[in-house]
Structure formats: structure tokens, C-alpha cells
Amino acid sequence: xxxxxxxxxxxxxxxxxxxxxxxxxxxxxxxxxxxxxxxxxxxxxxxxxxxxxxxxxxxxxxxxxxxxxxxxxxxxxxxxxxxxxxxxxxxxxxxxxxxxxxxxxxxxxxxxxxxxxxxxxxxxxxxxxxxxxxxxxxxxxxxxxxxxxxxxxxxxxxxxxxxxxxxxxxxxxxxxxxxxxxxxxxxxxxxxxxxxxxxxxxxx
Numbered sequence: 001x002x003x004x005x006x007x008x009x010x011x012x013x014x015x016x017x018x019x020x021x022x023x024x025x026x027x028x029x030x031x032x033x034x035x036x037x038x039x040x041x042x043x044x045x046x047x048x049x050x051x052x053x054x055x056x057x058x059x060x061x062x063x064x065x066x067x068x069x070x071x072x073x074x075x076x077x078x079x080x081x082x083x084x085x086x087x088x089x090x091x092x093x094x095x096x097x098x099x100x101x102x103x104x105x106x107x108x109x110x111x112x113x114x115x116x117x118x119x120x121x122x123x124x125x126x127x128x129x130x131x132x133x134x135x136x137x138x139x140x141x142x143x144x145x146x147x148x149x150x151x152x153x154x155x156x157x158x159x160x161x162x163x164x165x166x167x168x169x170x171x172x173x174x175x176x177x178x179x180x181x182x183x184x185x186x187x188x189x190x191x192x193x194x195x196x197x198x199x200x201x202x203x204x
Contacts, residue, residue: 009087012069012070012073013073013077013087016070016073016074020077020078020081029078030078031075031078034071034074034078037071038075041064041068041070041071042068044064044067045064045065045068047064048064048065050197050201054201072087072090073087100129100133101126101130102122102125103129104116139159140156143155143156149178150178151192151193153178153179153192154182154185154186154191154192154193157182157186161186
């Protein structure tokens with residue numbers, strides 16, 4: 001990827017390569033040492049989304065997306081220097097995935113009368129293609145255990161439902177009651193993680 005003034009992304013990669021060569025701190029970083037910054041930038045991006053929804057000012061989101069992009073480029077340049085992959089490889093992989101998982105747009109039946117036309121049907125199609133690709137043996141395969149608890153519960157319930165399993169829920173333990181609320185949110189089409197963040201913001 002060659003930098004040019006007309007290609008801001010290539011210029012960012014070139015800047016990161018130079019920083020890796022000339023900045024001692026950036027040269028010393030590894031995928032593992034950068035993990036905390038990736039997590040921090042992700043949460044700051046979520047905060048910027050909430051702020052933008054509340055105020056209508058999206059300049060903060062633009063800034064935070066840049067910080068998040070920096071983390072992606074940083075990791076890609078580290079991998080490039082180790083001879084593993086580069087940012088072009090990352091982009092090619094995600095582009096290929098988008099084409100595979102959106103056959104209603106890119107497949108041979110794109111635009112057919114029976115192609116999904118609503119968001120829920122498109123999501124089901126995405127999940128079915130993903131399930132064929134992954135062939136997971138267990139409901140938690142591929143789920144990071146460090147996910148926020150509400151999001152983790154939501155993902156597990158979704159996978160159980162897709163497998164035709166209805167989890168038995170208790171009513172006495174607070175964890176069971178929280179899980180029941182996640183199930184209620186799913187039934188209502190509500191993201192429980194976002195709903196809780198919104199409720200907390202309303203207190204402030």
C-alpha cells in the first residue's frame with residue numbers, strides 16, 4: 001500500500017510504518033500490549049455514539065472512529081512487519097466475508113422475488129451463512145468470555161434459540177432474574193446492553 005495525498009488510508013499506514021521505525025514506544029508495542037487500548041477506544045466509540053444520539057453532534061464520533069481505526073492499522077502494521085499479513089489482507093478478508101454473508105445482494109439470487117427484504121430476514125440469512133461457515137460444536141464456541149455479561153447472555157440465548165433449545169430459567173436468584181430480563185429484551189427486539197446504558201444516562 002503506497003501513500004499518496006489522495007489516499008488518506010494509505011497515508012495513515014505510511015505514518016504508522018514510520019512511527020514503528022522511529023518512535024521507541026511504538027516500536028516496542030505488541031498485539032498483546034495494545035489490547036487495553038483497543039478496548040478503551042471501543043468503549044470511547046460507544047460513548048461517542050450515545051453522545052451523538054443525545055446531542056445530534058457527531059464530530060466526537062468521527063474523532064473516536066479515527067482512534068479506533070488507528071488501533072486496527074497499528075495491529076496490521078505490526079503483523080506486516082512480522083510477515084504475517086497486512087492491512088490489504090485484512091480488507092480483502094472482510095470484503096470477501098461481506099460478499100459471502102450477504103447473498104441477497106451479491107449472490108446469484110440477488111434481487112429475486114424471494115430475496116429477504118426486511119432487516120430481520122436479512123439477519124437470519126447472515127446467521128445461517130455464518131453457522132455453515134463456523135460449524136461450531138458448542139453454543140459458546142467463538143464467544144469471548146470477557147464480553148460484558150449482558151451481551152454474553154444475549155449471545156448465548158440467541159444461539160440456544162437457533163439450536164431449538166429453550167433454557168430453563170429459575171426465578172429466585174438475581175442472576176436468573178437478570179437472564180429473564182435479557183430474554184424479555186430479546187423478545188421485544190431490544191439490545192439489553194444499550195437499554196441499560198440508556199437507562200443509566202437518564203439518571204445523569
